[in-house]
Amino acid sequence: MNSRAKGKGGELELARVMRSYGFDCHRGQQYCGANGDPDVTGLPGIHPEVKRNERLNVYDAIDQARRDAKPNLLPVVFHRKNHCDWLVTMRLSDWIILFREFVSSFFGGSHESK
Numbered sequence: 001m002n003s004r005a006k007g008k009g010g011e012l013e014l015a016r017v018m019r020s021y022g023f024d025c026h027r028g029q030q031y032c033g034a035n036g037d038p039d040v041t042g043l044p045g046i047h048p049e050v051k052r053n054e055r056l057n058v059y060d061a062i063d064q065a066r067r068d069a070k071p072n073l074l075p076v077v078f079h080r081k082n083h084c085d086w087l088v089t090m091r092l093s094d095w096i097i098l099f100r101e102f103v104s105s106f107f108g109g110s111h112e113s114k
Helices: 003-020 058-068 092-107
Strands: 046-052 074-080 087-089
Touching: 003 046, 046 058, 058 074, 058 087, 074 092
Parallel strands: 046 074
Antiparallel strands: 074 087
16 A cells, blocks of 8 residues: 555544544545645644554654644644554643643643642
8 A cells, every 4th residue: 555545544544533532523635735734624723643654753743743733723643553553642832731721621720730
């Protein structure tokens, strides 16, 4: 399978997985990634870059997500190797934004550890 077909397959697979979690996700209709469209649509606030690669350079992938993401979206890389679970990679500064929101929503607003 060539890399373009594998990429498309990964995007379709991730969209299916996200739909199984209740998100209305679909493969983006990008062409060569040049226009900055996400690989998968339907994840509010996130610019997903999808990689199905046995030897992923995660720094190159996150750089691509950062370049392609619109200013109000967090760049995130969803990736997996054959026969492995999906992983999610993002910058720590972006994870902190999400985690603070999580803490605020579930633990009453304080983000200091007790």
